[in-house]
Amino acid sequence: MAITVVGSVAFDTVETPAGRRERCLAGAATYFSLAASFFTDVRVIAVVGEDFSASEQAVFDAHKIDTTGIQHAPGKTFFWQGSYLDNLNEAKTLQTDLNVFAGFEPRIPDAYRDSQFLFLANIDPVLQRRVREATPQAKLVAGDTMNYWIKDHKPALLEVLKGLDILLINDTEARMLAGNNNLVLAARAVMEMGPRMLVVKHGEYGATLFHKAIPGAQESHTFKSPAFPLEQVTDPTGAGDSLAGGFFGYLASQRELTPGAFRRAMFYGSVMGSFTVEGFGTERLQQLTRDEIDDRFKLFRELTHLD
């Protein structure tokens, strides 16, 4: 089944203890699309500027990603510059130029209308909601958000949550959104806001899937996937978006959304996130093969399974 994703396509300049890269192809929709493209057909809605050249287009084309929904606007593509020199777990933003993204009005191509899977990457909840409402045929809708929207745009975000099946969020943000420091209680509170599932990302400690609890059996309504123990994290940018792409891409590739499919999707999500941080920007995803993905999936099983 095809996925439609709306979000940012960007150029990033990053510095990390491993080095520095200028203007990597990045942005949440890019990471998500590349990661998901290993599992299913992906259709992107985004906006780029005149500096988005044939070589960037070629990256999407090589992964058979439908870019009909990428608008080309006069001006420059969204640009972000950040540093992880002080803390590999949290970027320090040095510069953000919204550029063409400032006036982004998502438009959904007719050819995308039959997408049954919709992913709302981390953008203004007003735009997320607009895209959600324009795609009533979607049978599974997932989305991401961040602290900025939780703090300063909560009413708009709460409207988006009502239309989500699955929210992906990191643990600090889940606690902030729920106003509860206990993660189990925070997850339950967020699920009361709309989504029936939550993928809580713990950075280097993996991720947890929470479902709505059935009374008396709540504990088994949680599933944990590990993070890969890496000797070197080259650039953490995009790990969460790639996790989302692996998770949602795998789900979209399944005939039936069984509990087992969600468990495997969590593992594929962690696998994709672990590859992304091995290179700057989307470099590692661009070079990746399906065999490498499946080999790492097996390693993840070994890391966590008793036999």
Next chain:
Amino acid sequence: MAITVVGSVAFDTVETPAGRRERCLAGAATYFSLAASFFTDVRVIAVVGEDFSASEQAVFDAHKIDTTGIQHAPGKTFFWQGSYLDNLNEAKTLQTDLNVFAGFEPRIPDAYRDSQFLFLANIDPVLQRRVREATPQAKLVAGDTMNYWIKDHKPALLEVLKGLDILLINDTEARMLAGNNNLVLAARAVMEMGPRMLVVKHGEYGATLFHKAIPGAQESHTFKSPAFPLEQVTDPTGAGDSLAGGFFGYLASQRELTPGAFRRAMFYGSVMGSFTVEGFGTERLQQLTRDEIDDRFKLFRELTHLD
């Protein structure tokens, strides 16, 4: 196989968001012994004061823990008072009275001489080393330590590490000991100091077992066990010592120390830690049954296994 453990028996007064308890029976050797006693015979070496009464002795007796090695000294038992009101993940120490522990000289009863498993709980590395040297028959030796010894008593600690098979340590301490912020590299550096295995505790995120890597297959020399997602953490004190007790107790109960035995031991360790934090001090461990342990072990499997 019997385990000998040396460490502290203490009274703790704690306050947490869940309430306050005066003078709970606590101490690293107590948590360890109770947790391990569900799996194997345990023999304790410690010191207590005149305030250690028949009711405390009864707790050890009820779990068939050999207390021949607990010395009774004039004065009071080690006392600690702490608060978790500000941060459930880190205690603020309000008072520490070493009392009889200040002059503690571990003595190993003759009846303990055939213990093949030795656990050196978190005490002065000078004492840990003395006990290690006095038990040359031990075939598997594990130990714990803390930031205080790493910072201010590193030479003595390094001597202890040379005699350990397994070090249990939390992740901040592993990074501090190795002087490396990457956990994989830190684990490898610590294993160069002596132990061939490391159990790195991540608090609410579970624990990771690192073995010495075989070239070309290093990734599979890691195993992750989850932490149980708890709705309420009553008192985090002793979680790590209980994890150690479940881990080492399970190993001591096994005929052969296969890779599978270490994996199951990691799960049993996490299980025991998860019970401890459900009550104040050792209250929950005192009431626990083996059936509850095995049920939670099954839940841990469901939390992490694909099928």
